Amino acid sequence: MKKVFATLVLVFGVLFAVNASAGFLNIEVTPGGDGMAGKDRWGYSAWDDSGFENGSSVVGAYDWYEYGDGGWRNAYLQYDLGEFTGIVDDIVSVTFNYNLLSTRSRGWNYYDVAGKLYHAEDSSSATGNASDKISGNQWLETIMVGATLGWHSLDVTEYIVNDLTMGYAWSAFEFKEQGYAEMYLAAGESETPSYLRFETASSSSVVPVTTPEPSTFALLSVGILGVMYLHRRKRSLE
DSSP: OHHHHHHHHHHHHHHHHHHHHOOEEEEEEEEEEOOOOOEOOOOOOOOOOOOOBOOOEEEEEEEEETTTTTEEEEEEEEEEOOGGGTHHHGEEEEEEEEEEEEEOOOSSOOOEEEEEEEOSSOTTOOOOOGOOOOOOEEEEEEEEEOOOEEEEEEEEEHHHHHHHHTTOOOEEEEEEEOOSSSEEEEEEEEOOOOOOEEESSSSTTOOOOSSOOOHHHHHHHHHHHHHHHHHHHHHHOO
C-alpha cells in the first residue's frame, strides 16, 4: 500500500507540475472586431460598395448573381495582441478558432468551395475595428461546401509570432468569397465568437484559462489506483 500511495503522490506531482508550467489565454474577437463588406449590383448597373456591415450574430463570405442582380461579401476580423507585447519568445503555439454555422452553393451552377480563410501579412494599419477592411494575403484554409459544422481550429503560430515581431498591435484575418457559394460563422456578438488561443511556456506570462480542475486529477488518480489494485490482486491469485 505504501508503494501505491507513493505512486499517487508522484502522479499528482507530475500532473500539477505540467499544468503549472504552461499558460493559456483566449483572445476573442470583439463585436466591433468583425464584420462584412463587399459590392452590390442591381439591373446590370455598375457595382457599388455595400458599405460596412456588422452588429449581427453571424458574419460570412458569399457571392450571388441572377439576371443582372448580384452581390458579394467578405468577412474581416481583428484580434488584440496587446497581452503578448514583449513576450514573443515565451509563445509555444497559437491557434485560430471559429464556429462554422453553415455552407451552401448558390446559383444555377454548383460551386464546391464556400470560402477561403486568409491572414493579413501586414496589419500595421489595424485599429481593432473590422471596418478597416484589411485584406488577407496568406492562405490558411479552404472551406468546402458541406464542411463539418462546428468548431474549426488552425495552427497560426508563425503568423502571430511574425505580427508581434513586426510590432503590430492587432492581427487581421479575412474570409473571402469564392464564387456562387456562401459560408457563415458565429460573430463577436454571438455566444461563440471566434478567438485566438495562446499557449505560453510560462503561466506567469498570461492568465491561465480552461485548466484542469482538482476533480479531474482526483478521478485520474482513482483510476490509476484501481488499475494497480487489480494488478496486485491478479498477482496474489496466481
